Amino acid sequence: MSLDRTIQFRHVSYLWDEKQVAAMAGDEVALLIYRSNLLGADLRLTNYGGGNTSCKVQAKDPLTGASTEVMWVKGSGGDLGTLKKSGLAALYVDRLRSLQRVYRGVEHEDEMVELFNHCIFDLSSKAPSIDTPLHGFLPFAHIDHLHPDAAIAIAAAKDGEKITQELFSGTIGWVDWQRPGFDLGLKLKQCLDENPGIRGIMLGSHGLFTWGDTAYESYINTLEVVERCAQYLAENTGKKAPVFGGAKITSPPQEKRHAQAIALAPLLRGYCSSQVRMVGHFTDDARVLEFINSKDIDRLAPMGTSCPDHFLRTKISPLVLELKPDADLSDTTKIKALLAPQFEAYREMYTEYYKSCRHPDSPAMRDANPVVVLYPGIGMFTFAKDKQTARVASEFYINAINVMKGAEAVSAYTSLPRQEAFNIEYWLLEEAKLQRMPKPKALSGRVALVTGSAGGIGKAIAMKFAAEGAVVVINDNDETRLATARETFAKDFGKDVFAAEVLDVTTESSVRSVFNATILAFGGVDIVVNCAGLSISKPLEEHTEADWNLVYDVLVKGQFLVTREGAGIMRKQGFGGDVLNIVSKNALVSGPNNAAYGSAKAAQLHLSRLNAAELGKDHIRVNTVNPDAVISDSKIWAGAWAEGRAKAYGVKVEELPAYYASRTLLNEIIVPEDIANACFVFVGGLLNKATGNVLNVDGGVAMAFVR
Known part of the structure; x- marks a missing residue:
């Protein structure tokens, strides 16, 4: 692999420290954790809890004493920025790949997850995630799978495949959108086989795979690819048309925005807590204001997000309030009369989405209230079971805004089809993960x-x-x-x-x-x-x-x-x-x-x-x-x-x-x-x-x- 060592990073952070790495010489798992923490520290490379990384090493088989190839990969849950060895899953590579012999096709995708457990090398390691085969079928020693906004913007663009081909001169492959799992792992291997010598693969609407023969090569390769994507977007943003079609309204000063948010937030929290008590988060980040004040918000917001990581935390789409920035919020009764039908309409939309997309074995419909509420001119509110989840939902929607902005700058934004979104949200494996979560404490949401x-x-x-x-x-x-x-x-x-x-x-x-x-x-x-x-x-x-x-x-x-x-x-x-x-x-x-x-x-x-x-x-x-x-x-x-x-x-x-x-x-x-x-x-x-x-x-x- 040819890496451009002369590139100047302006859109991502180069954090590699040779002095720290020297102490890890020969310990590929330690280098994997180090690399993962660096990648997770830069939210332009991947969002909280998103992405996964891996390395393949030779280890002594405790049963035979023979040397065997073992893959260490981020396990289910967790965050790259804080990843420790306890957050990794360790699997026999040959056993994982041998599962091809029993794979019955994409209709039976979910049954493969249980079989991952038969491939575990270190019994004390983390449970393998659904992304495990995406790493397992690629031959590289070190692999990064991330969700950078800049890459997803291209992956979610109408002409994403063409742009990827031209931007990287054929050195980055392309695999169309597909739900993560065993079959997608096989698709990645097929893409590599058909395009030998490529340095990474773009997953349509989803994210990026990059790799290297060493931890450093994988790290620098990832940075270079994301930097190139970001630079391309920067060069084209606002070139063909104003961002998001230009401004439709102007925000009042921050003091007024905060006053409006303070007056409104308890009312919104009341509506969003109609089933489960929720904790809120508010931001009037400049990126949010640019989006919610734009002419294109009414077209783009209902489309929803593209990346599954974004979607799972922000729901099918946000509620955009029909409320003027300078509205008089002092009369609670009057404002409730304006808000109530808007929330009811959102709940009806969500219920129809569920009914039209559900499968015979789908879990019961969850809370129909919005997670993201946008108040044009003022800011974004997010509501979730706890503060961290609400804050992360806010961060993910900002990621989605970045993706929409980039995709619109170079082509046209495309979101996940409703059915595909539903298949992610109500995936039986996701439901099983939710069921395994600890029950709420007595004061959760308070x-x-x-x-x-x-x-x-x-x-x-x-x-x-x-x-x-x-x-x-x-x-x-x-x-x-x-x-x-x-x-x-x-x-x-x-x-x-x-x-x-x-x-x-x-x-x-x-x-x-x-x-x-x-x-x-x-x-x-x-x-x-x-x-x-x-x-x-x-x-x-x-x-x-x-x-x-x-x-x-x-x-x-x-x-x-x-x-x-x-x-x-x-x-x-x-x-x-x-x-x-x-x-x-x-x-x-x-x-x-x-x-x-x-x-x-x-x-x-x-x-x-x-x-x-x-x-x-x-x-x-x-x-x-x-x-x-x-x-x-x-x-x-x-x-x-x-x-x-x-x-x-x-x-x-x-x-x-x-x-x-x-x-x-x-x-x-x-x-x-x-x-x-x-x-x-x-x-x-x-x-x-x-x-x-x-x-x-x-x-x-x-x-x-x-x-």
Whole structure:
């Protein structure tokens, strides 16, 4: 293979590092993983979770002791950018190829997948994917199968085969669209046999195969082919006609776009969650705006995507809203009247698509709601079971936009035929994969905002909710403390499970700003936990007006502002929600040196009752958890409050935990996780018909019994 070492990469990233590679000399599997990670790190080469790579090596057969050829290939699932050896499948090459003798034709394609298991060399390796034979029947030591936007744009063009032939002077073969599987592997081998010496194969509407005799040759070959495709598109974009036919509308400034998105997202989330609660993602990326503002959106958007990877994550087509960018979104009733028929029309379209394409053994129809919602002039919303899936769907639709843009620049865009799309979406093997996925956790699809969640009780609650499947918005008025919490959540849960915002609960603008950020990040909110707090312990005569105002502002006014804002969003969504107020046993028990704090806690408790009575009609439940003496990781106990309480009770500060435990019926020290567990009891699904309740988590303080 002749590789052009003089090429200058402008459209892809050359990341190969000879120093790192030197340590892997002779370990072809390590080089495969290294190459895969480099390819996956550049989203212009392949999208998240897309593509697969392989290498073939000689290994000692554990049964015979003889040398045998083994193929290591990315297994089912996973992502090239983070691929490790545990994500590879290892198979005997001769056994895999011998399956040709039992192959009964394309009508019996799916039965071959089970037979892959009889070819496994390393029994601890990953399950083989459907793309395994695509690598197995090609003779090359290293192979890359990727989904670069630039290559797919040519593969999805009406004249894609002709363009490929001319662009690469016959050195890249062509195989028409076909669903991945055993037969496609045979087609790739046939293409190579008929075109000896080619450096790769373009798969119609699908992607690219490239290869090399070494890991580096495969890597550089892949980069060169994709670079050439991208350069060709760049040279031709806008040459024959304006991109996407030119602009039809102009977007307002970003501030206005975000304001419109914030006003609309909870309504969209409500419609998209009619069957399963969904988490949202919003972007007004320039590539999205160019597409949704164009004259061609009405022609191109309904066509759907071409690459199966794009399609599986974005559905048959997006919902394009018939809504002006400057529409007045303040009247929720009026906007719902506009949105409802548009969603109903989409569901009817999807139902007709299913009915007209289904096979006798097709799985039951899935959720008919859109995954991608386009708002011309404003941006793109995506909704899925969790934040990562929603974000990835957004990224994949941007990939699809790139493909449409490129294909239209050099020819005309073609999408997968409806029947082929259905055969991918409702493929029995895909259904089996879905059935093997872990069942959703109790809080999957839920968005929770917990005030004061950078430490103590609030942090424990947020971590509990995240562990149970929710996405959470952590916040604090202490930026340093919040930064530390951000690091903890990123390490424990990853970037898609949380957002972090500075919040001053006493300021209306700060509260609204954080809820707006919550909407932009996740589409809405389902659970609001009022946990932010502080306390001042002084004798009555020492209490100042400033002390009093501060305690009431944080505890009472803060609870009021946060609940009001959260309830407004929940009403827009239309499926209820939960407000949890972390109050205190002091709301019910009188004690010395506690006038401001104790009375503010009593106000919080009664405000909870009032809100429960008012919000019940909207299926918004309001419940209270009453802790006592939760000292661990609490800012309240770090200073004067602890000293004041110790003085009031005639003990030393360090004796407070034991003192508080000794006066309880259970003689237990209460920790933040105890309060988090109590909160989960209210929102975990078993108490969906409970509101206005008070749950004491104080070790048993008889004076604090509600009744």
